[in-house]
Amino acid sequence: MRGEREGTGVREERCTDTTTITTVAVVGAGMSGLIAARELRREGVDVLVLESADRPGGRMMAETSVLGSRLDLGGQWVGHGHHRFASLATELGAELFPMRTPKRPGFVDGPRRLPPMSPTVLAANAVLLAWELRAKRPAPAKWTGRTVDTWLRKVPGRQTRRLLDVLVSVTTTADLDRYSMDAFTEAVRHHGGLTAMLSTSGGAQEKLIAEGAGTLTERLAADLGERVLTGRRVTSIHHDDDGVTLRTTADTVRAVRAIVTVPPPMSARIAYDPPLPPHRTMLQQHTYMGSVYKAIAVYERPFWRQQRKRHAEFILLGHPGGAVFDTTPPGGPGHLCVLVAGAEARELDSTDTAGRHRALLGQLVPHLGPRVLAPADWHEKSWHLDEHAGGGYAALATPGTTDGYLPMPSQPVGPLHWAGTETANEHAGYVEGAIESGERVAREVLRSLRHTAL
Numbered sequence: 517m518r519g520e521r522e523g524t525g526v527r528e529e530r531c532t533d534t535t536t537i538t539t540v541a542v543v544g545a546g547m548s549g550l551i552a553a554r555e556l557r558r559e560g561v562d563v564l565v566l567e568s569a570d571r572p573g574g575r576m577m578a579e580t581s582v583l584g585s586r587l588d589l590g591g592q593w594v595g596h597g598h599h600r601f602a603s604l605a606t607e608l609g610a611e612l613f614p615m616r617t618p619k620r621p622g623f624v625d626g627p628r629r630l631p632p633m634s635p636t637v638l639a640a641n642a643v644l645l646a647w648e649l650r651a652k653r654p655a656p657a658k659w660t661g662r663t664v665d666t667w668l669r670k671v672p673g674r675q676t677r678r679l680l681d682v683l684v685s686v687t688t689t690a691d692l693d694r695y696s697m698d699a700f701t702e703a704v705r706h707h708g709g710l711t712a713m714l715s716t717s718g719g720a721q722e723k724l725i726a727e728g729a730g731t732l733t734e735r736l737a738a739d740l741g742e743r744v745l746t747g748r749r750v751t752s753i754h755h756d757d758d759g760v761t762l763r764t765t766a767d768t769v770r771a772v773r774a775i776v777t778v779p780p781p782m783s784a785r786i787a788y789d790p791p792l793p794p795h796r797t798m799l800q801q802h803t804y805m806g807s808v809y810k811a812i813a814v815y816e817r818p819f820w821r822q823q824r825k826r827h828a829e830f831i832l833l834g835h836p837g838g839a840v841f842d843t844t845p846p847g848g849p850g851h852l853c854v855l856v857a858g859a860e861a862r863e864l865d866s867t868d869t870a871g872r873h874r875a876l877l878g879q880l881v882p883h884l885g886p887r888v889l890a891p892a893d894w895h896e897k898s899w900h901l902d903e904h905a906g907g908g909y910a911a912l913a914t915p916g917t918t919d920g921y922l923p924m925p926s927q928p929v930g931p932l933h934w935a936g937t938e939t940a941n942e943h944a945g946y947v948e949g950a951i952e953s954g955e956r957v958a959r960e961v962l963r964s965l966r967h968t969a970l
């Protein structure tokens with residue numbers, strides 16, 4: 517089959533052997549890859565999306581509970597100002613709702629709930645404020661190599677250190693002994709402050725999607741139909757004056773342009789010929805994926821809303837430490853979302869589902885009662901064990917390096933273009949950033965195709 521693609525001057529042909537020819541090959545069917553493909557299709561460009569996993573969505577993934585509710589094991593919150601994400605949800609017919617949240621979460625250490633005016637909470641707030649202010653100015657040069665963990669060790673008070681440790685881990689998914697103070701304050705600056713990162717209402721955890729945020733990537737992929745090929749891990753990318761050849765675990769694809777949307781540490785698994793320029797190789801070598809475990813416990817009803825405190829938002833200071841949110845959809849069964857990050861997320865891998873269930877929900881018994889131990893359903897995922905995503909929420913810079921600061925670079929290398937949430941100018945690391953980068957790269961590729969066609 518041969519034909520000229522409208523508006524691009526680029527010829528499309530399909531061979532009968534195992535080489536498929538397209539105009540643009542997109543590596544990765546996460547939010548950024550699907551948005552890029554959708555935008556290019558809208559301009560009449562022939563696109564193929566190659567996805568290594570057996571499902572599209574990448575770091576977004578919705579499941580259905582035994583009670584019929586939809587829940588997210590990957591990205592879910594629509595943060596304040598995440599207007600692209602909110603518009604996409606509305607466009608795809610999904611329902612946005614504000615997360616139910618108390619004035620402040622309960623800080624719980626075993627059976628104890630720390631009063632908001634306790635020395636621990638006040639001291640932690642003072643450190644958070646100091647970081648917030650510090651992030652407004654360039655960090656001292658020595659902070660590039662100084663880890664958050666080293667810095668925290670100087671904070672007086674075991675419980676204050678623990679509280680800060682859990683908050684920073686759950687917010688970034690970094691191993692704090694592998695995350696520099698400079699990278700952290702850069703991230704804070706990029707995201708418009710710590711308050712914005714940590715807050716529910718008015719911050720990054722403001723709204724949810726009743727059908728599950730993962731439904732959006734499912735719908736985008738369904739609309740693209742056969743243009744999304746799953747089970748196709750791209751193993752090598754060769755480019756020359758005539759275009760790009762991508763070898764996958766199943767076949768070969770020839771394209772005029774390729775868009776790589778996989779985060780830099782995962783992109784390092786692809787063999788590039790000719791080799792990538794040093795700045796991209798460094799970026800791959802100097803970044804790693806965060807470690808995060810996420811679980812959703814599903815109950816017939818959000819029973820905690822009838823209790824004295826009427827909420828179930830907690831920061832757990834026990835072991836493992838983590839955060840708990842009430843993500844119950846409107847009129848639906850009760851959903852408790854549990855997040856554990858960094859090294860403590862990986863520690864959970866050595867126990868079984870029942871052990872993780874006990875270790876996490878067990879910490880809530882003194883605060884919500886024994887009913888919390890008997891959910892109707894339990895969904896969980898350790899993202900750092902996902903061989904395709906590699907981890908989450910996002911790629912992080914290793915201490916002593918600055919290549920992986922946000923936004924990560926995306927200048928094209930010949931016919932290779934780069935996207936993915938890490939490259940976004942705004943809200944990098946979030947779904948909003950993934951959408952922004954997908955739209956940006958589609959415009960970039962269109963411009964370059966039109967330039968070639970002239």
Ligand SMILES: Cc1cc2nc3c(=O)[nH]c(=O)nc-3n(C[C@H](O)[C@H](O)[C@H](O)COP(=O)(O)OP(=O)(O)OC[C@H]3O[C@@H](n4cnc5c(N)ncnc54)[C@H](O)[C@@H]3O)c2cc1C
Pocket residue numbers: 543544545546547548549566567568569572573574575576589590591592593594595748749750751777778779782783785786808809810899904905907908909910935936937938945946947948950
């Ligand atoms: C547990 C968790 C909670 C999160 N919570 C939130 C939240 O509440 N709100 C929010 O905004 N964001 C959240 N995020 C972040 C958000 O999910 C991501 O920013 C976003 O989904 C990233 O999209 P992406 O397209 O850039 O990358 P990905 O989704 O990672 O897409 C890249 C794709 O490339 C594929 N791939 C990798 N290697 C290859 C290869 N060699 N060949 C072919 N395909 C390949 C991967 O399988 C993947 O599908 C969360 C993430 C996680 C993991």
